[in-house]
Amino acid sequence: MKIKMFLLALFLLAMPVMAEDIVINNANIMTVTNGTIRNASLVIRDGKIAAIGTSVTTPAGARIIDAGGKWLTPGIIDCHSHIGADSINEGATSVSSMTGIEDVLDATDINIYRDLAGGVTTANILHGSANPIGGKNQVVKLRWGKGTEALKFQGAKPGIKFALGENTKRRGMQQRGQPSTGLRYPGSRMGVEDVIRDSFQKAKEYMEGWEAYEKKKAAGARVLPPRKDYQLEALAEILRGERLVHSHSYRADEIAMLIRVADDFGFQIATFQHVLEGYKVANEIAAHGAGASTFSDWWAYKVEAYDAIPHNAAIMTRKGITVSINSDSAEEARHLNQEAAKAMRYGGLDENQALALVTLNAAKQLRIDDRVGSLEVGKDADIVMFNNYPLSVYAVPELVFIDGEIYFSNEIEEQRLAQLAEEKQRLQAIEEDEEGDAQKKKATDVDVVEPAPAQGGQQ
């Protein structure tokens, strides 16, 4: 009997998860690429969008959802997040390109679920900003409850975090009157450039070493291969165009600096992150072809954020830059649709431009726009149903689909709370059972259980 059950379980586990066919009727569909279609239907088949329009054929046996005039948008894509990461900074070295978020993913971080409930379906989990060249990123889909491997966005182009400015030089600045222990280069924006140039010079020489080795080997010479250097491998991937650079930046001068470095070494910056003074060097960013992923309205929390303006996204958009708005915070991610709406308030973008800031543009920046970012036939069925106009302060996500599967709904939340309540009751019962024993000991102290501290931003 037990063996039969075990085999059945194995069989179920081995089966590919086939999402059911779903038709959502009577919805206002904000496609991003094709405007808003009123009172329309969307068909989900095999986890993909199979049809969108005012007259679609309903597949036999499909589950029908009546949206009752509610709104559909693409799943929100957060181009700068730290959810689900057990650690964020390897700041003991100026160049930590050998490290990666992949190795520290924590699929049980509650903030994954919280952001999912806010409509986020894809996120770019980045290393922190402690050093000029940081660790590798991991693009994830917020497939809550399915373990670490299921989080990974298969096929997303690999990337890496760079960082400029105040955060990177903090460890290199000696405090007046303090002993100079624990200092780490760089301590100025000059040094930041130096670290990056020096690293790419080393990476070039490293690549040349390997090329020479391959050439000699091909010619039949007996040579030893160069030593594998994981720090430089990641940089070599950048130079070969195989790894995207996502660079934390604030001030106009440091943005211009990195563009010069990239141009000199012949690679392209995928995104400037934060890029709060991007509006000052929008021409240069556009000419280089980099994307810009910024905050909606954060400013003045440090000197390099003092010239930040909420019109940044609008100016850069009008200069032809692919712009996204990101969260960098598990909290902010819960209302990125509203952060996008701020670009309508400040700078006057239209609703398609605004919604693209948290969907299609972020997908383009991560090179996953063939899969996600808009509601189009053939794309992954990553969809949010809002109860209200999605760019309104009154919009609340009610259903969140990933690959055609519902990952968040009010029912799912009620179930989660019921399970927690049940678990608590069970634990309380155990505690009461043990109370007799406990009373024999001397209870000297009572502690109150505290929730784990929530993860904050890394700005």
Next chain:
Amino acid sequence: MTRSRIALLVVLFLLCGAASAQSRYAIQNARIVTVSGNPIERGTVLIEDGLVSAVGARVSIPRGTEVIDGRNLSVYPGLFNSNTTIGLTEIGSVAVTSDNQEMGEFMPHLLAFSAFHIESEHIPVARVDGITHILSRPSGGILPGQGALMHMDGWSHEELEINRRGALIMSLPVLLGGGGRRGRRGGGGSYTQAKQRFDEKIVEIKELFERARYYGRSRQDGLTTKMDRQLEALEPALNGEQVVLLEANSHVDIQEAVKFAQSEKLNYVILGGRDAWKIPDFLRENNVRLILGPTQNLPSSEDDHVSQVYRAPGALHAAGIRFAFATGGNSNARTLPFEVGNAVAHGLPYDVALRSITLTPAEFFGVGDKLGSIETGKIANLVVTDGDILEYQTKIHHIFIKGKPISLDSKHTLLYEKYRARPN
């Protein structure tokens, strides 16, 4: 009196006349959201000498009034952010730009008013999004000082001032932490240890309050002429004349704070109230008023409903609790209407939401007769919009502070205008 002197007086008189004519404005044919009563769908607000001099569907406009065509526009009372550090801190990470914290645990005599930097960039930035007056408050220790109630425009501190002693700020030691990185239990350790520290501190505070009361009586009876500014600063709060903002966030801390405030017969408002939703009955039975923090916040526990923070205001209102909203901080002060809008999306009635950032906080601070609604005789702090003031797409067209039209420029709009004009 010479002819030239008379001529000069005539000119001066005419100039004064012109000046007073310029200080009279009417917003005509607008939707007027009075807050104190039902909205007037099509009406006029008349502003004279800094005050609302008439409001209604039919208002006669005197000659020489500057008239604003209010068709398709709405007039709201200016928004009141009742917990900020505006004017006291400029750049969070640079200590020398902050004047909101002093040494010492018991410093009730310190005035935020005196350190208020009236050229702070945060003032126009928040103002152009409709925040017309604020509480700017010190923090740190048990009694960090006096919060200042300030208008968001004026040439001098006296012009900005609503009340330099707007509220006595007070924080009891934290018993129960939670809610993110901040709010950890004061001093660490177990609850029993924290409670012991709390009780010891309460004894100290009560002694200080007792000394202040004794000092007040002694001064009154002429028994002492010795001046003690620390004790003197406590008097209005201990008489119940001045509101005490008592910071507390966990349900345990809120209950302890209420118990303390009642034992001292304080006129108090709980500031923060993160976990107030857990104890609605207690709050109603004790008639507790709150200033809630932002709704755009993470739930304090994994076990809370994922929308708990958004839902709390609606639930508290349904339970009969009175509250205002504030953002705290400086750079995010302008998000006040959106924080409240999110509570509306989760069940808080719209009228209550709007009241919680206009009239309700004004009442808490004892200035409900001067601010917070559009009524004859009130200070003309007004915001004129083309739609719902809580909504992102709404544009603000005019702002009046003390009856004066305010520039819609800020550091942000000026940088925007400068750089949008950069040639390609």
